[in-house]
Structures are given as C-alpha cells and as structure tokens.
Amino acid sequence: MKVVIFAGPTLHGVKGREELEALYLPPAAQGDLYRAALAKPVAIGLIDGYFERVPSVSHKEILWAMKQGVHVFGAASMGALRAAELAAFGMEGVGEIHEAFASGALEDDDEVAVVHGDAGEGYRPLSEAMVNIRATLQAAGRAGALDPETRHRLERLAKGLFHAERSWPALFKRGQEAGLDEEGLAACRRFVAENRVDQKQLDGLCLLRTLRAKLEAGLPPKQTRYPFSHTDAWEHIRLKAEALLPQRTQG
Structure with missing residues (x-):
C-alpha cells in the first residue's frame, strides 16, 4: 500500500x-x-x-x-x-x-492561511492561523481565563489582521490599543503561553x-x-x- x-x-x-x-x-x-x-x-x-x-x-x-x-x-x-x-x-x-x-x-480561506518558512526550516509557521486563535480563545473562556466580551473582542481584532500579520503579540498589542482590560489581557497571555491550542496540527x-x-x-x-x-x-x-x-x- x-x-x-x-x-x-x-x-x-x-x-x-x-x-x-x-x-x-x-x-x-x-x-x-x-x-x-x-x-x-x-x-x-x-x-x-x-x-x-x-x-x-x-x-x-x-x-x-x-x-x-x-x-x-x-x-x-x-x-x-x-x-x-x-x-x-x-x-x-x-x-x-x-x-x-x-x-x-x-x-473564509484566511481562517487557515499562514505564512511559513521554506523546506530548510521544515516549513515553520511564521504567523498564527485564525482557527488556532479562535480555538485558544474559546479554551481560555472555558477555563475561566477570559470573559465572554473580551474573547469576542479579541476574536474580532484578530480577524481584522491580515493573515500574514496574525500573531499573539500583534493581537495583544491591538487589544491594548483598543483599551481592553489589562488584567484580562495578562491572564489571557498566561493562558496562551501554557495552553495554546494548535487546532490545525490536531486535525492534521x-x-x-x-x-x-x-x-x-x-x-x-x-x-x-x-x-x-x-x-x-x-x-x-x-x-x-x-x-x-x-x-x-x-x-
């Protein structure tokens, strides 16, 4: 076979x-x-x-x-x-x-689109897929690390980023600029650092x-x-x- x-x-x-x-x-x-x-x-x-x-x-x-x-x-x-x-x-x-x-x-196709390195780098992802951001934010919400309103606002901010520019640092910066609660953003950062969901890899x-x-x-x-x-x-x-x-x- x-x-x-x-x-x-x-x-x-x-x-x-x-x-x-x-x-x-x-x-x-x-x-x-x-x-x-x-x-x-x-x-x-x-x-x-x-x-x-x-x-x-x-x-x-x-x-x-x-x-x-x-x-x-x-x-x-x-x-x-x-x-x-x-x-x-x-x-x-x-x-x-x-x-x-x-x-x-x-x-939308951009939900799964990422930029990545070449073969020599093992096609390392250089941006974060929107589907991974959604999955991680939803997990943070279920874990109590993120309130529903902040989660929805972060999702909208992430969706507004060009797919090649999507990353967690870029999203948190947008969140700060949008005036989101600093304590909530800090809790979300900690959650992402320890519990980021790579839904694309899980599905692969x-x-x-x-x-x-x-x-x-x-x-x-x-x-x-x-x-x-x-x-x-x-x-x-x-x-x-x-x-x-x-x-x-x-x-």
Whole structure:
C-alpha cells in the first residue's frame, strides 16, 4: 500500500511517520496532487497547500484522482477547504476545522492561511492561523481565563489582521490599543503561553490516524459515480503538470 501526504507548516515539528508510514511531500500546488495520483497510491492526504504565490490545488485534479480509484482525504488547512467543497463527490474530510467549513460556521480561506518558512526550516509557521486563535480563545473562556466580551473582542481584532500579520503579540498589542482590560489581557497571555491550542496540527494528526485505521481495516479502491469531463481547463492543468514529470530514459 502506498499513501501520499501533502503537509508543511501544519505538521511542523511532528514526526508524521510515527503516526502513519507514507510518502510525505511539501505543501501542494496545482498539479502536485495529479502527479501523485499517477503513481496509483491507495490514498492521498491533503493537509497543506499553497494559496497565493502559485496556483492552488484544483478541484478537478482531486476529482480525477478519485476517478482513478484513489481515496483523497483532507484536513486542517487547504485539505479542510477542498474536502468541504468536494464532499458531495466523495472527498473525505477529517477534523474540527473541516466540520466548521462543511457546516458553514466558517467560510473564509484566511481562517487557515499562514505564512511559513521554506523546506530548510521544515516549513515553520511564521504567523498564527485564525482557527488556532479562535480555538485558544474559546479554551481560555472555558477555563475561566477570559470573559465572554473580551474573547469576542479579541476574536474580532484578530480577524481584522491580515493573515500574514496574525500573531499573539500583534493581537495583544491591538487589544491594548483598543483599551481592553489589562488584567484580562495578562491572564489571557498566561493562558496562551501554557495552553495554546494548535487546532490545525490536531486535525492534521487526526487525518494520519484516521487513514492508518482505514488502511488497517482494508481500504478497497475508491468508487465514484460522477462523470469526469476533459475540459480545456483540465487539459491545461494536466499538460502543465506532466511537463514537470521526470523524463524517462530511452533505451
């Protein structure tokens, strides 16, 4: 059995192979999932993918992969978005972030977007995801470290930050500037320092464990019912992706 996982900042610092033996690839861009599916893996797990600098993973390549019998799972970041969008076609979503997008509780892509370092840094996150901020503030509220009004105001302030500039220091600075209670902010700082919730990483690990359990139970080829149309747009994506495949040696 062969499994491919696309991950980067979400699993930074995690030894994924301790959870699931798989081929781990960097965050996916358009065409990457198609190229992975050409090798006929049993399943592909999409966690991280690019949003801005390069074209994102297309819906069409996911549909094509599933049409070839490949199971495609999504969680945490780009994977959660695509799984919510393609649930009706059979893409399988995992985790709380996916559930929030699937239910309509979350709608904006910037909820999961972060900036991160390069491969040499292990794709280290350089900003904080809005979903992690929400999860941590909610946990602080449940723990009694944050009153409801302050929590809601901090969430609104965080949402107002550009995703690349979101961080806990930036948020607390905004809170001070907005005149939030200093004692409440101090209590929240202490909570974050000791109990920050990384919901993206939790969901990413959930995907690995879910896939492992399904593989151990036996995962037959993916069955689909939808027709797949070879549109001009799809042919453009396919040909561009194939142009980056290693050239076969003649002989």
